[in-house]
Amino acid sequence: MSCSFDRCIGASLLLLVLVLGGCGGMTDDLLPSGADRRAQSTGAYMPGNPLDAATRAARLLDVDGNALTLDDVLGVPRPPEAIVLYFTMWCPVCLAHSDHLHNTVVPTYGTARVRYFLVDYVSGDWRAMRQAAQANGYLGSDLEPVLDADGTLFQRLHGAMGNVVVVDAQGVIRFNAYYQDGRAFEAALAQVLGL
């Protein structure tokens, strides 16, 4: 009797694993693929597409509560040659990436041709963002924290923790992916700058 009880529990557990195995694309991790499927990602946020009007007009707030848009940044007579948008939720991974950005990328590519933004998509107001930026050490740094006030950038650029976007002076998306070790991002930035 007890042995069959054991078998019953074991079978239940196996069944549970198999049922869960069918959930939410989980098999992508159980059997990961290295196939190049970039052609299947066709959103307007993908590299090669220009920023759409809603994205350019998205309302951003800086650490003093001043409003700005990407149009304000790009629509001037001499815009920066590239803008970098790093999505942060002020987490350990985010800080590791932004530290790398600050300590490695900015010294290499400078601030004369590039503007670097930390896009906060979790804070409810600019004061909270300012506090978070200060706690993380970025108040007054070369990385400009901006609040994605209504979540437009997060939504339209397919933002996520650690995603980084490079946009050129013409407003064309040149890179949009997870930061990872920064190498692919840096290669894209260097290409935009003609280096």
Place this chain on the structure above:
Amino acid sequence: MARRILAFLLALAGGAAWGASCCGGGGGGSLVLPKDGRALFDLAAAAETYHGFWSQDGRWVPDPPGSSLHQYRLSPGIARRLADRWQGYAVLPYVWNRNRYSGRTADSQGPGDAALGVWYETFDEATCVYRVRRWRDLKPSIYLGGALTVPTGISPYDEVGDNFAITGRGFYRLDAVLDVEKTVYPWSVAVRLTYGRHLERPVNRQYGIYVEPYRLRLGDRRSLSASLGYIWSLPNLAQLTLTGAFVDLREGQARVDGALDPTTGLRRRGTTLSLAYSPVKRDWVLRGSWAHALRGDGWGANFPTTDTITLGVSHVLFL
């Protein structure tokens, strides 16, 4: 009878100290069957609360103002004796993420990463003693273990829209474990050493966007857990065990196409206090624990600081 449940209690105390994370958690712990146990069924409910994090250089940083970040896990598990000295176990957690920021609310749920493992017992009888009379009374119980973490959770490499849906890390990991325990009633000590190696995998998608494929391997993982327990025998012959544990966990840097990723790697040091009750037959164990990451500069790196409250119940079937 009293001694055979003790290894199990100490194992739980040590294992409970390692919880999950917002960057991909929900990993199941390990289960250890008492020496004369035939099977064990376990259910643990854990609530983990996030309180800031350590930066890469070890500086403690608070979470954003107005945030309230929680992860809840329900982890059913089973262990079964495979042979006189061999036992195996499986744990499959289910994870709920409840994240409140001042400007965003994000809830998600899904299976966590599962754990499968085996233990080899280097001894035929439990080594607990009431008094040390000879040198051999000091002989400890030594377990050699192997475990496999299976990426059954939802990772950044699955079909997910953003990071809030994540319940797992997306990697297989092999762990080798050395567990040494000794009880001289009413005291008990245990030390557990673990070395884990993540298996390299291809990545072609992150947060739902297909990317140029590359190969990724998370860093090797090492952990040391040391615990000290005190056992009370109650008038009704039930047993109450209070255990304190210290856990030091490190994970090396990940490799992207073979090159080290300088933004990765982690360290976490924390403590766990647990209390377990077992009635006279020792066939049930009720337990509660509090795992606390040591906040403040220098106690960790690149990882959240959390408090985890766990309540669990186990039922043991004896031989």
